[in-house]
Amino acid sequence: MPWLQLKARIAPEQAELLEELLLAEGATAITLQDAEDDPLFEPERGTTPLWDETVLTGLYDDLEGLSAMLERLGAAWAEAMPGEPCPEIEHELLDDRDWERAWMDDFKPLRMGQRLWIVPSWHEAPDPEAVNLLLDPGLAFGTGTHPTTALCLAWLDRLAVDGELQGRRVLDVGCGSGILAIAGLRLGADAAVGTDIDPQALSASRDNAERNGVAEQAFALYYPEQLETSARFPVVIANILAGPLVELADEIAARVAPGGRLALSGILETQAEEVREAYEDQGLIMDEPDVREGWVRLDGRRPD
Numbered sequence: 001m002p003w004l005q006l007k008a009r010i011a012p013e014q015a016e017l018l019e020e021l022l023l024a025e026g027a028t029a030i031t032l033q034d035a036e037d038d039p040l041f042e043p044e045r046g047t048t049p050l051w052d053e054t055v056l057t058g059l060y061d062d063l064e065g066l067s068a069m070l071e072r073l074g075a076a077w078a079e080a081m082p083g084e085p086c087p088e089i090e091h092e093l094l095d096d097r098d099w100e101r102a103w104m105d106d107f108k109p110l111r112m113g114q115r116l117w118i119v120p121s122w123h124e125a126p127d128p129e130a131v132n133l134l135l136d137p138g139l140a141f142g143t144g145t146h147p148t149t150a151l152c153l154a155w156l157d158r159l160a161v162d163g164e165l166q167g168r169r170v171l172d173v174g175c176g177s178g179i180l181a182i183a184g185l186r187l188g189a190d191a192a193v194g195t196d197i198d199p200q201a202l203s204a205s206r207d208n209a210e211r212n213g214v215a216e217q218a219f220a221l222y223y224p225e226q227l228e229t230s231a232r233f234p235v236v237i238a239n240i241l242a243g244p245l246v247e248l249a250d251e252i253a254a255r256v257a258p259g260g261r262l263a264l265s266g267i268l269e270t271q272a273e274e275v276r277e278a279y280e281d282q283g284l285i286m287d288e289p290d291v292r293e294g295w296v297r298l299d300g301r302r303p304d
């Protein structure tokens with residue numbers, strides 16, 4: 001059965017209203033997508049990445065009433081947002097498909113480092129003998145395809161090869177889908193703690209942990225303010241953008257135990273120096289950046 005798709009590019013703060021209006025018109029599925037390759041890199045410090053545009057898509061099985069529907073949407077928008085022009089709504093007829101999950105077609109198993117594979121949970125693992133991390137990011141960030149995540153996975157893989165992960169506890173600040181913490185566990189860490197300000201991330205992380213047979217007590221998940229102030233970790237990883245990394249430098253650096261290792265990512269090449277200085281000011285010894293596609297990972301160590 002073909003579908004009618006309505007699509008609008010809209011400011012993120014208006015997306016909820018349009019979503020409600022599309023649902024009120026009987027949308028079978030609604031998809032919200034950030035312009036993921038085009039974030040605003042310096043949102044207010046301490047906030048999540050921002051995108052100046054959200055793409056909102058609604059799917060309908062009623063192909064007949066398009067013009068009446070567009071008229072009703074325009075009127076409902078004008079009533080809710082007087083004086084604010086209604087966003088342009090494009091329409092298209094689509095062939096039948098599982099549209100809610102269509103993005104999954106582009107997410108293929110990825111090899112990271114020497115032993116680790118990130119395998120979409122709906123795929124066969126290409127190498128059953130490898131360390132296979134089964135992942136469904138749901139609505140959270142972190143499939144491994146983004147260079148910042150890939151840089152962090154490569155770091156974890158190297159720590160494992162160097163014997164610096166086995167038996168240790170990992171803190172993953174901004175855990176998203178949980179991909180880094182779970183990779184740490186699958187590569188030999190004893191336990192992991194993930195923090196995130198986004199409830200979707202905490203729930204995706206828990207689901208992905210279960211998918212990978214990680215025991216609940218091996219992977220604790222918290223909102224940042226719930227993590228005990230005195231908790232220190234031998235391995236700390238934070239992939240959360242340069243602004244928050246600088247803003248939180250004292251808190252994140254304080255989590256690194258004496259002799260512990262730190263990796264920071266989500267940093268553009270041009271921002272690396274500022275981030276590096278912020279962590280050196282906190283007593284960490286920072287290495288030269290590792291760069292991939294304009295993104296940087298900074299590694300550090302707290303002296304013994």
Ligand SMILES: C[S@@+](CC[C@H](N)C(=O)[O-])C[C@H]1O[C@@H](n2cnc3c(N)ncnc32)[C@H](O)[C@@H]1O
Nearest residue numbers: 048141142149174175176196197198201239240
């Ligand atoms: C770029 S994603 C990284 C996700 C995953 N760790 C990865 O490497 O793919 C950044 C994550 O950090 C979270 N975040 C942003 N600011 C944060 C903060 N101050 N404390 C904890 N998490 C934060 C976001 O909600 C998001 O899930």
